[in-house]
Amino acid sequence: MSLRSRIANVFRGDDLSREIDEELRSHIEEAIAEGRDPDEARRAFGSLLRQREESRDVRLIAWIESLRADAVFGWRQLLKRKVTSAAAILSLALAIGACTSAFRLIDAMLLRPLPVAEPERLYVAVRQGVDFDGQVRTADMWAYPSFRLMRAAVKDQAELIAISYATRTDLTYKSDPEMEKACVQYVSGWMFGSFGLQPALGRLFTENDDLKPGAHPYAVLSYDYWRRRFGQDPKIIGRTFRLGSASVFAGPAARDNLYEIVGIGPERFTGTETGTVTDIFLPTMMHPGVVHDDWTWHRTLARLKPRVAVEPVRAKLHATSRAFEEERAKGFTGMSQESIAKFLDLKLLLEPAAAGASGLQEDYRVALIAMAVLVALVLLIACANVANLMTAQAAARAREMAMRVAIGAGRWRLVQLVLVESAMLAAAAAALGGLFAWWSAPFVISRINPPDNPVRLSLPADWRVLGFGVALTLLVTLLFGLAPALRASEVSPASALKGGSDPHSRRRLMHALVAAQVAFCFLVLFVAGLFAATFDRLSHRPMGFSADRLLAVETVAERAEIPAYWEQVAEHLRALPGVETVALAGWPLLAGEAWNGFVSVNGAPPGPVLAYFLHVSPGWANAMKIAFVEGRDFRRDDTSPGAAIVNESFVRQFFPDGNPIGKRFAKDSLRFQVVGVVRDAPYRSVREPILPAAYVPFQSVDDKGTVQPVRDSTFMVRTSGDNLLGLASILRREVPRARPEFRVSNIRTQAELVGAQTVRERLLAMLALFFATVALVLAGIGLYGVLDYSVLQRRREIGIRMAIGAQAGDIARRVTADVFLMVFVGALAGLAAGMASVRYIESLLYQVKPTDPAMLALPALTILAAVLLAALPAVIRAVRIDPVTMLRSE
Amino acid sequence: MPKTDSLQGSLDLLVLKILSRRPHLHGYAIMSAIKDWSGEVLRAEEGSLYPALHRMEEAGWIRAQWITKDSGRRARIYELTATGKKQLDTEESRWQAVTSAVNRVLRTV
Numbered sequence: 001m002s003l004r005s006r007i008a009n010v011f012r013g014d015d016l017s018r019e020i021d022e023e024l025r026s027h028i029e030e031a032i033a034e035g036r037d038p039d040e041a042r043r044a045f046g047s048l049l050r051q052r053e054e055s056r057d058v059r060l061i062a063w064i065e066s067l068r069a070d071a072v073f074g075w076r077q078l079l080k081r082k083v084t085s086a087a088a089i090l091s092l093a094l095a096i097g098a099c100t101s102a103f104r105l106i107d108a109m110l111l112r113p114l115p116v117a118e119p120e121r122l123y124v125a126v127r128q129g130v131d132f133d134g135q136v137r138t139a140d141m142w143a144y145p146s147f148r149l150m151r152a153a154v155k156d157q158a159e160l161i162a163i164s165y166a167t168r169t170d171l172t173y174k175s176d177p178e179m180e181k182a183c184v185q186y187v188s189g190w191m192f193g194s195f196g197l198q199p200a201l202g203r204l205f206t207e208n209d210d211l212k213p214g215a216h217p218y219a220v221l222s223y224d225y226w227r228r229r230f231g232q233d234p235k236i237i238g239r240t241f242r243l244g245s246a247s248v249f250a251g252p253a254a255r256d257n258l259y260e261i262v263g264i265g266p267e268r269f270t271g272t273e274t275g276t277v278t279d280i281f282l283p284t285m286m287h288p289g290v291v292h293d294d295w296t297w298h299r300t301l302a303r304l305k306p307r308v309a310v311e312p313v314r315a316k317l318h319a320t321s322r323a324f325e326e327e328r329a330k331g332f333t334g335m336s337q338e339s340i341a342k343f344l345d346l347k348l349l350l351e352p353a354a355a356g357a358s359g360l361q362e363d364y365r366v367a368l369i370a371m372a373v374l375v376a377l378v379l380l381i382a383c384a385n386v387a388n389l390m391t392a393q394a395a396a397r398a399r400e401m402a403m404r405v406a407i408g409a410g411r412w413r414l415v416q417l418v419l420v421e422s423a424m425l426a427a428a429a430a431a432l433g434g435l436f437a438w439w440s441a442p443f444v445i446s447r448i449n450p451p452d453n454p455v456r457l458s459l460p461a462d463w464r465v466l467g468f469g470v471a472l473t474l475l476v477t478l479l480f481g482l483a484p485a486l487r488a489s490e491v492s493p494a495s496a497l498k499g500g501s502d503p504h505s506r507r508r509l510m511h512a513l514v515a516a517q518v519a520f521c522f523l524v525l526f527v528a529g530l531f532a533a534t535f536d537r538l539s540h541r542p543m544g545f546s547a548d549r550l551l552a553v554e555t556v557a558e559r560a561e562i563p564a565y566w567e568q569v570a571e572h573l574r575a576l577p578g579v580e581t582v583a584l585a586g587w588p589l590l591a592g593e594a595w596n597g598f599v600s601v602n603g604a605p606p607g608p609v610l611a612y613f614l615h616v617s618p619g620w621a622n623a624m625k626i627a628f629v630e631g632r633d634f635r636r637d638d639t640s641p642g643a644a645i646v647n648e649s650f651v652r653q654f655f656p657d658g659n660p661i662g663k664r665f666a667k668d669s670l671r672f673q674v675v676g677v678v679r680d681a682p683y684r685s686v687r688e689p690i691l692p693a694a695y696v697p698f699q700s701v702d703d704k705g706t707v708q709p710v711r712d713s714t715f716m717v718r719t720s721g722d723n724l725l726g727l728a729s730i731l732r733r734e735v736p737r738a739r740p741e742f743r744v745s746n747i748r749t750q751a752e753l754v755g756a757q758t759v760r761e762r763l764l765a766m767l768a769l770f771f772a773t774v775a776l777v778l779a780g781i782g783l784y785g786v787l788d789y790s791v792l793q794r795r796r797e798i799g800i801r802m803a804i805g806a807q808a809g810d811i812a813r814r815v816t817a818d819v820f821l822m823v824f825v826g827a828l829a830g831l832a833a834g835m836a837s838v839r840y841i842e843s844l845l846y847q848v849k850p851t852d853p854a855m856l857a858l859p860a861l862t863i864l865a866a867v868l869l870a871a872l873p874a875v876i877r878a879v880r881i882d883p884v885t886m887l888r889s890e
Numbered sequence: 891m892p893k894t895d896s897l898q899g900s901l902d903l904l905v906l907k908i909l910s911r912r913p914h915l916h917g918y919a920i921m922s923a924i925k926d927w928s929g930e931v932l933r934a935e936e937g938s939l940y941p942a943l944h945r946m947e948e949a950g951w952i953r954a955q956w957i958t959k960d961s962g963r964r965a966r967i968y969e970l971t972a973t974g975k976k977q978l979d980t981e982e983s984r985w986q987a988v989t990s991a992v993n994r995v996l997r998t999v
Contacts, residue, residue, distance in 0.1 A: 005948065006948060019966075020940075020944075022964065022966075023917065023940070023966045024936075024940065026916070026918075026963060026964055026965050026966065027916075027917050027918045027936065027940075029963055030916070030918035030919075030963070030965070031918055033961070033963075034918075034922075044935070044936050045936045045937065046936075046937055051936075051937065051940060051941075054940075054941045055940055055941055055944045058941055058944045058945045058948060059944050059947070059948055
């Protein structure tokens with residue numbers, strides 16, 4: 001009550017003073033009315049002012065009152081210089097917003113614990129080894145039989161949980177034409193219990209739902225999916241859906257694929273794959289791969305029991321996994337001893353997975369941190385700018401400060417005065433920056449959108465983000481406000497009031513800040529240049545095929561159909577208007593799917609080099625516009641095994657003596673004869689070097705020569721017009737019209753698939769260039785401010801010099817010399833920092849050498865240009881000083 | 891000013907006591923009451939009275955309101971609050987304890 005009234009009184013300070021004065025006056029009047037001598041009555045009170053102050057201090061909280069006074073004063077100061085204040089607030093807001101945004105992304109992707117019981121005890125098992133191209137890689141894929149052995153081996157120390165990759169899958173709640181897609185994930189039945197999760201409705205899986213392959217056709221929906229797809233309909237329990245498994249692997253276990261919904265997961269749980277929201281959970285036993293020891297299709301999470309150390313568990317898992325693989329390797333044929341040894345030489349690691357485990361995290365961890373460092377540097381540049389501004393302002397206000405000291409203000413009171421002003425700047429910037437972060441974090445996430453599989457990352461703005469924002473604002477206030485505040489408080493009244501103080505000390509601080517700004521700016525420009533060059537190289541990499549006007553129409557048949565029927569559909573599509581050519585392929589290039597193996601030539605044991613394989617129909621190379629080097633295309637009667645078309649890398653690798661046409665090679669028991677050679681084209685990823693590739697006929701036969709039916713495949717459709725979208729819906733309609741048992745499951749453009757390959761690089765290049773521009777502009781403004789201020793301060797000196805005959809060039813040199821020295825020092829420091837930091841981002845670069853002179857010259861020249869531009873106005877002002885007016889005015 | 895010193899530590903008690911007997915007094919009247927009722931022995935200085943009044947007001951022991959007197963002058967008058975009544979009891983018993991203790995010492999010596 002009292003505290004509240006005392007705080008309230010702070011904001012009615014003037015009323016309060018008036019009230020106290022009136023009471024004291026009425027007292028004196030009363031005394032006079034009683035007959036006391038007026039003078040004596042007044043004297044009894046002593047100083048009225050002091051009385052009032054004493055009573056005021058009792059009735060309000062003095063320090064809040066002084067803060068209020070400073071805030072009012074600071075506000076007036078800010079309003080007085082509208083343009084500079086606005087510039088300071090805007091630049092800080094951008095930087096604070098970008099930092100908050102980066103924090104939101106990093107927090108959501110890498111730090112925020114999963115909403116499960118004791119997430120810190122969660123680990124993910126990965127295997128690390130040297131890949132066939134000599135790179136150290138980790139893989140988190142496991143085969144279920146191996147998982148089962150490992151689970152048994154560590155059951156007293158940890159609970160192992162198998163969780164498949166979340167994949168968008170076709171399914172239907174009614175009939176086939178109403179097929180839709182949902183994100184499906186196979187999980188161990190005991191996962192929910194182990195995570196301590198409770199159903200929102202119905203029940204969750206238990207261990208009993210995950211015992212026998214193919215025997216548990218039950219599904220748990222995620223809360224998010226239940227709300228989005230069914231509007232939280234409580235009658236959903238017991239309904240069924242058919243998983244229209246578009247999987248190539250749809251084996252006997254898949255059967256009729258009818259699943260019954262038994263429950264809804266808890267509201268906050270969206271799966272363990274950060275960046276993907278799982279729609280439907282199925283038991284691992286329903287996955288066709290569960291019985292195969294060469295199908296790696298799930299992650300293995302380990303939940304350690306309390307007080308269990310990580311290393312012994314890891315060692316046990318490693319031993320079990322290795323024994324399993326050694327046993328399996330005994331059955332390998334067609335692999336050299338060397339390759340088998342390499343294959344076995346893997347180290348099992350347990351990595352913390354409190355924040356979930358996903359490929360998105362792996363792909364974006366370094367990129368996000370690099371981005372965060374860049375925006376932090378931009379924030380520092382903005383802070384240095386505002387600090388310079390405040391310092392210059394403090395110089396202009398030296399007399400005011402001196403006056404305050406002279407009439408008794410304490411040093412601390414002056415520090416407070418300047419800091420309050422800084423805090424107001426920072427708070428305004430933080431509010432704007434908050435808005436920016438609110439918009440920009442989801443914007444960045446929406447850019448990470450490979451076709452058909454957009455990233456879904458929940459970005460809550462909760463106390464974590466708020467706390468970060470507040471802490472950042474305070475830090476920023478101190479960063480740019482403290483030095484000028486302390487400096488302002490050091491004012492010496494005697495010298496300042498006389499009109500001269502030491503201007504050099506101020507300039508030294510400002511010069512140091514300029515050097516720092518240039519260093520940070522150089523670093524930001526340097527890194528941005530590397531990212532931009534990486535994106536440029538990747539997107540201008542020769543493709544070997546043309547992605548223009550090319551559609552990939554992924555199609556599923558109700559049951560596997562013979563290639564002749566597929567060819568019938570292709571024929572139907574060829575007749576459509578707007579269609580140029582149509583060919584069949586197992587899958588499109590650069591879609592991420594791959595089939596690879598070791599090749600043996602002339603009956604020799606296979607070498608250690610992997611080659612890619614792909615089933616394609618006659619005319620595929622033509623549809624893709626991949627040029628033939630020699631030989632011929634497939635004919636209708638070519639089969640696999642049998643004929644093969646290989647790329648140039650394949651020839652270089654396996655037939656180094658040239659003339660490959662007619663040569664034979666084998667993959668396991670499949671034998672092929674080369675009938676044609678085509679130009680190289682990237683198969684799985686544009687980042688990897690081109691590997692040998694063999695294209696084999698779409699028509700496969702088994703040992704007895706029986707033609708094998710195909711369940712799903714992709715029509716590659718080259719169109720003649722540019723309206724790909726319009727044609728896509730026609731194709732979707734026309735495929736079942738050709739043969740009713742065929743259905744389009746997905747249509748993507750080849751251009752989309754190519755673009756998806758460089759999503760991260762494009763994003764990094766775009767953001768880095770944006771922040772580099774901001775950094776450059778801020779540093780330029782900062783430099784301009786410092787130079788301008790220094791000319792203003794030295795105008796008398798310049799006037800004298802000109803009066804005694806100094807030339808304009810001489811003046812310009814004098815004015816800019818120290819600042820240019822600082823720029824040089826800063827650029828050197830930035831260069832050193834860039835060289836030191838580049839190894840952390842090497843994994844993000846592609847065919848870009850940080851030591852490349854061009855990569856260094858670019859930021860150096862850009863900064864030089866910005867510096868010259870920023871220095872120009874100050875130099876012009878300096879040489880235009882008229883000595884006569886200048887000397888007369890002083 | 892020896893007379894002020896004599897009030898040390900007891901000004902709050904006196905003000906509270908006076909207001910409990912005669913509510914709605916203004917500052918000057920309280921000052922006069924201290925002087926009159928103590929047989930002109932005690933005297934509160936203006937310099938200490940008003941800060942004390944304002945302090946007690948902020949503490950919630952007394953509350954003030956502005957009135958216009960018959961003479962046409964405005965005055966700020968005070969009265970005791972419930973908290974103030976409790977405070978008076980505390981202060982009074984503390985005072986009794988202190989004076990009787992001091993008396994005991996005086997008698998013993």
